[in-house]
Amino acid sequence: MPSAPAAVRVATPAAPAGAAERTLIVLEAALEHPRFSDVVAATGLPKATVHRLLATLVTQRFLATDPAGSYLPGPAILAIAGRALAGVDISAIAQPFVDDLVATVDCTVHIGYLAGDSIVYVMRSDSRKPYTMPSRVGHAAPLHTTGIGKVILASYPDDTVDRIIASAGLARITDASITDPDAFRREIAGVRSRGTARDRGENVPGIACIAAPLFDHTGTVRYGLSVSTLSIEHSDEQIEAMSGPLLKAAAAISQALGYQGSAFATTTLGNHS
Numbered sequence: 001m002p003s004a005p006a007a008v009r010v011a012t013p014a015a016p017a018g019a020a021e022r023t024l025i026v027l028e029a030a031l032e033h034p035r036f037s038d039v040v041a042a043t044g045l046p047k048a049t050v051h052r053l054l055a056t057l058v059t060q061r062f063l064a065t066d067p068a069g070s071y072l073p074g075p076a077i078l079a080i081a082g083r084a085l086a087g088v089d090i091s092a093i094a095q096p097f098v099d100d101l102v103a104t105v106d107c108t109v110h111i112g113y114l115a116g117d118s119i120v121y122v123m124r125s126d127s128r129k130p131y132t133m134p135s136r137v138g139h140a141a142p143l144h145t146t147g148i149g150k151v152i153l154a155s156y157p158d159d160t161v162d163r164i165i166a167s168a169g170l171a172r173i174t175d176a177s178i179t180d181p182d183a184f185r186r187e188i189a190g191v192r193s194r195g196t197a198r199d200r201g202e203n204v205p206g207i208a209c210i211a212a213p214l215f216d217h218t219g220t221v222r223y224g225l226s227v228s229t230l231s232i233e234h235s236d237e238q239i240e241a242m243s244g245p246l247l248k249a250a251a252a253i254s255q256a257l258g259y260q261g262s263a264f265a266t267t268t269l270g271n272h273s
Contacts, residue, residue: 026053027077030063034070081217090223091123094214094253098125098225101249105242107229108133111214112148113222115140117168119149122223133228134204141203144184145173147211148224150197154188155213155221161188176201196243197224206231210239212250217258225250 022045029042040050054071057063061076073081090111098109102125110133111123118140126132135141143149143164153161162181170179178184191197199209211226227242254261 022049023053023057026050027057027062030054030057030071031073031077034072036069036071039071090214090257093256094123094225095125097249097252097256098123101225101227101245102127104245105227107227107234107242108135110135110148110209110226110228111223112141112146112226113224114143114149114152117143117164119143119146119152119224131230133207135228142171142173143168144170145177145199145203147197147199147209147226150188150191150199151211151213151224152221154191154197158185161185173203174201174205176205178202194243195247198239199226200236201231208234208239210242210246212243212246213254214250214257215254215259215261217260219259219261222257225253 025043026039026045029039033039033042036050036054039054040047043050045053054063058065058071058074061074063077064072064074066072090113094111098111102109106127106129108127108129109123109125110121112119112121119142120140121135121137124133124135124137141149143153153164156164162185165181165184170181170184171177172179178187195212197211199207199211201208207228208231209226209228211224213221214223214225216222225246227239227246229239
């Protein structure tokens with residue numbers, strides 16, 4: 001008999017559940033386990049109780065059933081989820097994970113999102129270093145010269161990337177900027193392979209960064225998370241070594257945003273290519 005997953009609460013004789021709690025336990029289990037027998041096993045409740053509560057949840061449109069009788073999220077719960085997710089504050093959700101990342105790497109950390117042909121920074125957290133990065137919250141930067149821009153682009157299919165390149169262009173921002181379309185496509189392929197993106201002074205001379213994707217509840221890369229430093233302070237090898245704590249923080253933030261994927265970084269980005 002399958003055991004209840006850690007995410008699903010179980011009613012036990014030592015911790016009896018009230019009517020409202022039993023309903024929520026069954027709802028949570030049904031969203032994880034589509035079959036009736038699995039819901040019973042996951043909750044530890046009597047079959048008759050589970051059957052009655054499932055019927056109520058279907059009537060109230062919190063659950064639906066497919067032709068095979070499996071349970072699916074119903075329109076009522078999807079509407080509630082949509083309203084909740086529309087009010088998500090990425091800064092508030094990410095702050096504790098960003099603080100930990102800054103403390104670990106002792107560098108500036110940014111979060112940015114795609115806005116037209118640019119990325120816009122929505123969060124910046126500085127280290128204890130005596131210098132600061134020239135970026136600021138609300139500042140827009142080109143997609144092709146930033147780690148965040150590249151890691152977001154890498155989540156899109158090749159034809160979408162080509163359309164964005166054609167629309168935005170590949171302007172030379174610094175001497176290190178990638179301006180050749182074929183070279184940039186190779187850069188994006190490398191991002192998909194590694195799961196992280198690099199900016200080697202391509203946006204601001206002397207500033208280097210490494211970025212990772214942030215996934216939302218739909219598995220879409222909505223934001224990017226980056227670590228920025230001075231090129232003279234950290235070697236390429238030292239910056240690459242930051243990918244471990246960076247990806248750990250990105251995974252934690254993504255999960256806090258509702259991402260349920262079992263894979264992260266290279267495998268997930270690769271699935272979009």
